[in-house]
Amino acid sequence: MDVLLLLVCLALIGACSSAFRPPAVPLVVNNPYMSIWSAADNLYDEFPMHWSGDIMGLTGLIRIDGKTYRYMGPETLLRGSSIPNVEQAEVAVGPTTTYYVFHQDGVKLDVIFFSGSAMAVDILDDTNLSQFEIPVTYLNLSVSSEDGKVHHVQLYYDNSAEPAVMNSKEMVTWSRNRSAVEGHHTMSIGTVDQKYLQQGSDRINWGYWYTSVEDNGNVSTVITSDVNARGSFANGRAFPDEDDKPPRACEDNWPVLAVSWDLGNVGKDNAASRYIVLAYDQVVSIRYFGHNMIPFWRHLYNNDTAEMLRSAHGNATALGLECLLADGFFMTMISRYINPAENYSAIATLAWRQTVGGTQLVWNDILQQEWVFLKEISSGGAVNTVDVLYPASPLLVYLFSTQLQKLLMPILAYANNETKAYGEYIPYNLTWAPHHLGHWPICDLAPNHQEQMPMEETGNMLIMIAAIAKRNRNKEKQGFQSQPGSLTYLKPYWPLLRRWGDYLVSNLPDPGNQLCTDDFEGPSPHNANLAIKGIVGLGALAYLLEQDGQKDIATHYLMQAKNFVTMWMKNASDGDHYRMQYNLPDTWSLKYNLLYDRYLGLNLFPQSVYDLECAYYQKKMNAYGVPLDNRADFTKTDWLMWIASICNHDQFDAITNSVYRFADMSPDRVPFSDWYFTTTGKVKGFRARPVVGGIFAAMLFIT
Known part of the structure; x- marks a missing residue:
């Protein structure tokens, strides 16, 4: 050495x-x-x-x-x-x-x-x-x-x-x-x-x-x-x-x-x-x-x-x-584009190995290709939980887009009824995307045994696939020859993706009584943030179809998404912010699902929505961040940093410093938790979860 x-x-x-x-x-x-x-x-x-x-x-x-x-x-x-x-x-x-x-x-x-x-x-x-x-x-x-x-x-x-x-x-x-x-x-x-x-x-x-x-x-x-x-x-x-x-x-x-x-x-x-x-x-x-x-x-x-x-x-x-080289590249990118860089650099570097360390790269000898699996560490042990992949996705999109694609392939194969080739055929008969594949390290979950989050996981899958396509196109423009922007791998899955899109169309603008990824807080019917995910998911599908040359179908889904935005703004409005639930005045929540509307360049939601929400979050800021919503004092590390990345510079700095303060001062010595109290810095639950890859949300907006 x-x-x-x-x-x-x-x-x-x-x-x-x-x-x-x-x-x-x-x-x-x-x-x-x-x-x-x-x-x-x-x-x-x-x-x-x-x-x-x-x-x-x-x-x-x-x-x-x-x-x-x-x-x-x-x-x-x-x-x-x-x-x-x-x-x-x-x-x-x-x-x-x-x-x-x-x-x-x-x-x-x-x-x-x-x-x-x-x-x-x-x-x-x-x-x-x-x-x-x-x-x-x-x-x-x-x-x-x-x-x-x-x-x-x-x-x-x-x-x-x-x-x-x-x-x-x-x-x-x-x-x-x-x-x-x-x-x-x-x-x-x-x-x-x-x-x-x-x-x-x-x-x-x-x-x-x-x-x-x-x-x-x-x-x-x-x-x-x-x-x-x-x-x-x-x-x-x-x-x-x-x-x-x-x-x-x-x-x-x-x-x-x-x-x-x-x-x-x-x-x-x-x-x-x-x-x-x-x-x-x-x-x-x-x-x-x-x-x-x-x-x-x-x-x-x-x-x-x-x-x-x-x-x-x-x-x-x-x-x-x-x-x-890798560490130097990353530090250089942060110092060049993130100002001030020190606190952000500390929490982002801590998140890197924790996120990657939640995955396992394997060889699929049936398809003769690499696949990747991710464990839902410390919160159930599930395999390839879609709403765990989603909050981790900013790091994966920015640094490992090919690996994220390999993470999604086992889910796509299951949803597309391709498991017979592996010896255990369990038909997937739902019109929405799966929640997960099984309990680590076994993938054998029947669709009726899923924790059903129809709009959550459907939006997540469409958004992540579109984010991979956008990132790979950007890399191709930058001369990364090993990162083609081709959508060829999606050829067997277009009917599946359109079925998911049709599910969203039929269930928007109001998700009804569905669970979202923040299910640890309990039910939240008519959830406005979940509706954003469904709308952005439709926009993501339109983006993919457009990139594949299917312009007429893309226009159809895009127009549907735009119509739903108009309805959303009316139904969710609560004066100086937007509600947690359509039917509950005087409520609020972090609208982190706006992130990919901005990253994908969909521009479905007007800037006024971002401005109103971000200004309201500042009023709710505690020593260690902004709570997830009005129901409790705790927050999520990943969602906080998603919000920071779509707010103005001062707000980004304030939120970043609050997350840094939690990591630096929390009395609970466990691998970087993503669920903690914003007034005390004590961990509510979860440790070592790969969702802290969400800290990289700000990196999506730099080249």
């Missing part, structure tokens, strides 16, 4: 976000199962955790001139005797990179986590997915002398089996194969039973976690109990000569995959750096109507884990450079 490269990356990201205190810091965030965070001010205050709050036993130690300190994991990690900590000086989160800076006894330690799977392949116009779509996070450790003196330095890392089990009572086994990845020490651990896709918990209990390091002559590895491994290093002893014999329970003397390095003398002119590849092989990721789908990397590497790990090691420096 090139030390200079990573230190440059460190300086770039640190300059943008070092003052920010995230509610939780992303460490190893690749997908809904491989999702590990630090929920403390200092990396050594507590063990890292899974997004669900369960401990993930990652530990880090350093010996400086014979004295042992810890940089990751709590004081009790030896379960009997304590180890002091180094002094943490800084933590900063970039889009694809997290870094910590520590100081102790004249030595500086940089701890850097970065992941290629968090890379914005689209914005880099890179068609070589092999180095990005691997389930790997790199942990880089760099040591340098700050006082100009020579110091003898040793480093240590271990992880338990907790990332590979559903609970710590499960039996685990482990192995190593020094020849599988030539020139490297590679250890793996996983459950004994290996029951693929047979549990629905938030944690995985099949597949294997890998810890792999270069064999550079001064490295030692062992698979043994936590006390044996950590105690040996802490007391300056060599690791045990042999690994423990498997199997045993995860919590039985806590077997760990342990690594130590003796870096020798580190002085002013000879800094040292080592890295670890942390990978997870799920073997199988998703079952789609009876058919198992493997992680996409397994297709790329012919189901060869060793080849994937060889690639991970071979591309370590290149991926560090790609992270630098």
Whole structure:
């Protein structure tokens, strides 16, 4: 690993976000199962955790001139005797990179986590997915002398089996194969039973976690109990000569995959750096109507884990450079177009990996193409929930439009009755769009078992498809050759899309007694914001038809949408704002569904609607933002930032600062919540959900 490269990356990201205190810091965030965070001010205050709050036993130690300190994991990690900590000086989160800076006894330690799977392949116009779509996070450790003196330095890392089990009572086994990845020490651990896709918990209990390091002559590895491994290093002893014999329970003397390095003398002119590849092989990721789908990397590497790990090691420096480019691109875009940029940059970069980390890329061997699935993290665990994709869509549209298209394909195939090819035919017979596909990781939901949100999901699907088309056309104009604006993939689906459009026409301008995505607040019949979604959905369909050359049909739907806007303005008007429900005077709500009317350039709603609403929101502003509506004090992070992006500069700044204040000051240390109280900053519910991609709404309006 090139030390200079990573230190440059460190300086770039640190300059943008070092003052920010995230509610939780992303460490190893690749997908809904491989999702590990630090929920403390200092990396050594507590063990890292899974997004669900369960401990993930990652530990880090350093010996400086014979004295042992810890940089990751709590004081009790030896379960009997304590180890002091180094002094943490800084933590900063970039889009694809997290870094910590520590100081102790004249030595500086940089701890850097970065992941290629968090890379914005689209914005880099890179068609070589092999180095990005691997389930790997790199942990880089760099040591340098700050006082100009020579110091003898040793480093240590271990992880338990907790990332590979559903609970710590499960039996685990482990192995190593020094020849599988030539020139490297590679250890793996996983459950004994290996029951693929047979549990629905938030944690995985099949597949294997890998810890792999270069064999550079001064490295030692062992698979043994936590006390044996950590105690040996802490007391300056060599690791045990042999690994423990498997199997045993995860919590039985806590077997760990342990690594130590003796870096020798580190002085002013000879800094040292080592890295670890942390990978997870799920073997199988998703079952789609009876058919198992493997992680996409397994297709790329012919189901060869060793080849994937060889690639991970071979591309370590290149991926560090790609992270630098992606992070630099994003920071540059923000500083150029968002003013002031600092607070927005902090919350947007925190949202990046959380959003991407809610997805799993798989190989559809029936169609011979990649598909993507998204988990509704912490709010039900559903697969490809349309009204979770929708609030996350600004980030996906702006950075990953091709990936968003691959997220929508499983939904389109289900709604279009294409599941027979996968072995389990469940006819979809509703005239509106599905709500979701099943409970993660199984897609097998019958239409009558859906949580029915007819106008919500129908509008969402049409809007997102149109947003992809617009974004891809913009990219094509900018010379992104890998991003064609073609609508060819929609050829089998035009009858379906028109059926959805006809459903909207027959149910507007009043949605009646329907649920919307804010169903956690209870029913809201005659919902004015939901009506906006239906109207914009019709406009989105007209946009798509126009782009495909179906001009007469496009005009038909567009005229219907315009007529409904006139009715909406009359029915929803409440003087200085518009109502939450047509039938309830003196009510109000955030009309976030206006966002895509503006982005798609439909101009269905006049500027006066935006001006009136935005001015009214200012009157309702609390310390941590504007409530979602008049019924409660809480709000949604995503919808707030959607509103900010369609209001004036002062209002954007005020709302952005309120969301930043919540993330920076909330007493609840969980991965970025999207549901919290605007007066106290306390989390109402939800954590780690990919909907925080909605923070990127403002980015839709820059090139």
